[in-house]
Amino acid sequence: MKKIFLLTLLLVTQQATAQNRIASLNLCLDQILLNWLPPQKIASVTWLSADDHYRKAPLPKHVYLNRGRAEELLRLDPDLILVGQFGAQRAAARLRNLGFNVVAIPDAYSLEQLLDQLSALEKTLGHNAPLEKQKRRLEKLLVQPVPRARASALILSANNITYGSGMLEHQLLERAGFANLAAKQGVEQLGRVSLEEVVAAQPDLLVLYGGEKDFAIAHLAARHPVLKNYIDSGRVYTLPAELGFCPALVAADVLQQLTEKRKSLVEQR
Amino acid sequence: MSSSDKLALTLLLLALPLALVAALVSGPVSIDLGAALTQGWRSESSDAVILWQLRLPRALLAILVGAALGMGGAAMQGMLRNPLAEPALLGVSSGAALAAILLLYYGSALQASWGSAWQSGWLLPALAIAGAFSAVGCVWLLAGRGAGAGQLVLAGVAINAFLSALMALALNYAPSLFAMQEIVFWLLGSLANRGWDQLLLALPFVLLGAILLFSARNYLRALSLGEDSAASLGYRGRRYPLSILLGIAAAVGAAVAVAGTIGFIGLVVPHLMRPLVGQDPGRLLWTSALAGALLLLLADILVVNFVGAQELRIGAVTAFIGAPFFFWLIVSARRGQQL
Numbered sequence: 001m002k003k004i005f006l007l008t009l010l011l012v013t014q015q016a017t018a019q020n021r022i023a024s025l026n027l028c029l030d031q032i033l034l035n036w037l038p039p040q041k042i043a044s045v046t047w048l049s050a051d052d053h054y055r056k057a058p059l060p061k062h063v064y065l066n067r068g069r070a071e072e073l074l075r076l077d078p079d080l081i082l083v084g085q086f087g088a089q090r091a092a093a094r095l096r097n098l099g100f101n102v103v104a105i106p107d108a109y110s111l112e113q114l115l116d117q118l119s120a121l122e123k124t125l126g127h128n129a130p131l132e133k134q135k136r137r138l139e140k141l142l143v144q145p146v147p148r149a150r151a152s153a154l155i156l157s158a159n160n161i162t163y164g165s166g167m168l169e170h171q172l173l174e175r176a177g178f179a180n181l182a183a184k185q186g187v188e189q190l191g192r193v194s195l196e197e198v199v200a201a202q203p204d205l206l207v208l209y210g211g212e213k214d215f216a217i218a219h220l221a222a223r224h225p226v227l228k229n230y231i232d233s234g235r236v237y238t239l240p241a242e243l244g245f246c247p248a249l250v251a252a253d254v255l256q257q258l259t260e261k262r263k264s265l266v267e268q269r
Numbered sequence: 270m271s272s273s274d275k276l277a278l279t280l281l282l283l284a285l286p287l288a289l290v291a292a293l294v295s296g297p298v299s300i301d302l303g304a305a306l307t308q309g310w311r312s313e314s315s316d317a318v319i320l321w322q323l324r325l326p327r328a329l330l331a332i333l334v335g336a337a338l339g340m341g342g343a344a345m346q347g348m349l350r351n352p353l354a355e356p357a358l359l360g361v362s363s364g365a366a367l368a369a370i371l372l373l374y375y376g377s378a379l380q381a382s383w384g385s386a387w388q389s390g391w392l393l394p395a396l397a398i399a400g401a402f403s404a405v406g407c408v409w410l411l412a413g414r415g416a417g418a419g420q421l422v423l424a425g426v427a428i429n430a431f432l433s434a435l436m437a438l439a440l441n442y443a444p445s446l447f448a449m450q451e452i453v454f455w456l457l458g459s460l461a462n463r464g465w466d467q468l469l470l471a472l473p474f475v476l477l478g479a480i481l482l483f484s485a486r487n488y489l490r491a492l493s494l495g496e497d498s499a500a501s502l503g504y505r506g507r508r509y510p511l512s513i514l515l516g517i518a519a520a521v522g523a524a525v526a527v528a529g530t531i532g533f534i535g536l537v538v539p540h541l542m543r544p545l546v547g548q549d550p551g552r553l554l555w556t557s558a559l560a561g562a563l564l565l566l567l568a569d570i571l572v573v574n575f576v577g578a579q580e581l582r583i584g585a586v587t588a589f590i591g592a593p594f595f596f597w598l599i600v601s602a603r604r605g606q607q608l
Binding site: 160192194195196197199200202217218220221224225226229 | 296297298300313315316318319322323324450451454455459461462463464465466529580
């Protein structure tokens with residue numbers, strides 16, 4: 001029995017290390033590959049990853065930018081194709097039928113799903129130091145007890161969107177010891193919050209969603225002079241844009257920063 | 270002007286402050302209006318901030334933009350002597366909209382050199398106003414020397430179609446889904462999240478436009494007798510039509526720049542007001558400004574009180590009001606009444 005186990009383990013590790021040409025059909029998985037894998041192992045990422053808005057890590061020259069079509073990847077002959085839960089499903093099915101090693105990695109919309117996603121990646125990619133480090137860090141943060149001295153927070157994103165219960169952003173706020181005012185007002189998933197409601201709710205921390213540096217009508221609310229008080233007194237935290245499309249990269253950082261922010265807010269009182 | 274018309278105008282005049290009060294009390298948060306008023310402008314209580322920094326500038330902007338659109342529509346219908354004319358006809362709105370779309374589209378290229386202006390957010394309105402002036406300038410050049418109403422309309426339609434095509438082209442090449450959504454929202458108009466800065470940006474241009482239009486009111490009166498009669502009364506040359514066009518570009522361009530393109534106000538309001546001022550195109554200017562302001566403010570109150578995942582765009586509300594008015598216009602025309 002032990003022998004069989006060792007043999008299987010050997011096979012699995014061999015499979016994991018044999019993947020020298022990995023392709024991705026999903027924006028988040030693109031980012032994970034670009035950030036955490038040596039460039040020579042990446043064969044292709046989606047065309048969206050060429051946009052600086054989504055990408056922090058450098059894009060190696062040899063990496064092919066695919067548009068989610070089976071024929072593009074067929075030509076590249078990758079050892080492993082990563083695909084998300086949604087999107088490019090037709091191409092994935094076609095490639096699977098053609099005998100390619102296509103692995104679906106679950107999307108993460110909550111902390112629990114995020115840990116599942118990291119486990120699935122670990123299982124598929126084999127030993128990977130940055131990935132393991134990120135997972136350990138997140139697990140360590142999540143076992144810490146939720147702080148007692150609570151402060152209130154409210155998220156104001158583009159187009160006056162706020163995040164209520166059932167969202168990853170909400171979970172991170174609660175874990176960091178903030179009471180999410182939107183969830184308290186009964187917002188589930190996404191809701192709308194007007195500037196008036198922000199002013200009336202008087203949250204201790206105003207949380208903005210970052211990423212878009214350009215001027216946009218969608219961001220007029222965040223630029224309105226009534227929020228100047230918040231910005232001047234440092235009671236603003238900006239969530240990184242990655243949290244919206246690939247939380248695996250930044251969730252641990254965000255949780256740590258939010259926890260520190262809450263501590264300093266409580267001390268100021 | 271009959272006494273019933275005077276009464277109707279007086280009621281309109283009285284309705285505006287009432288609507289302003291209604292706008293100040295309506296919103297997602299219920300505030301103590303009396304307390305907020307007495308606390309004053311500088312107070313930091315949330316009720317006072319909501320009243321003075323959010324609701325008041327928004328309501329005043331609705332009044333300003335509505336007045337600009339109503340007045341622009343009245344001037345355009347008077348000058349072109351066409352019941353279907355509206356400010357957008359000569360490309361003012363599309364010129365402003367195209368400039369804004371190009372800024373949103375090619376934004377990042379400009380950002381490096383115009384960083385501070387970009388961040389403060391006034392670059393978009395400033396370019397939109399410039400776009401409105403250029404559109405009118407093109408119409409004027411295309412129509413040529415001594416152009417009558419017919420040539421101006423033709424030139425306007427041509428320029429408008431060209432600008433619309435350019436807008437469609439920009440939409441086709443919109444770099445991201447977010448940009449596409451921005452442009453669509455921009456084209457439907459909105460007063461949400463606007464503050465004193467936008468109001469102060471539009472105000473001088475709207476005032477300049479109003480002065481230009483009011484100074485040309487006697488030309489509009491003479492023009493109602495026909496172009497030849499107006500010329501025989503001394504209104505010849507290009508000075509008068511040019512001042513009207515520049516007035517419309519300044520007022521409507523500024524309105525479009527801060528609130529996006531809001532349709533139908535400029536078209537509908539002059540028709541509603543014309544019987545009340547005895548068909549006088551001069552007096553129609555200020556009554557249309559008044560009624561336009563009232564109509565847009567009422568539409569905005571509707572928008573603020575509308576519950577939905579996204580705020581209803583005010584351009585959609587005015588179109589909802591405007592389209593049935595068109596049906597009524599067609600039905601009355603069929604009954605043989607004058608438009």
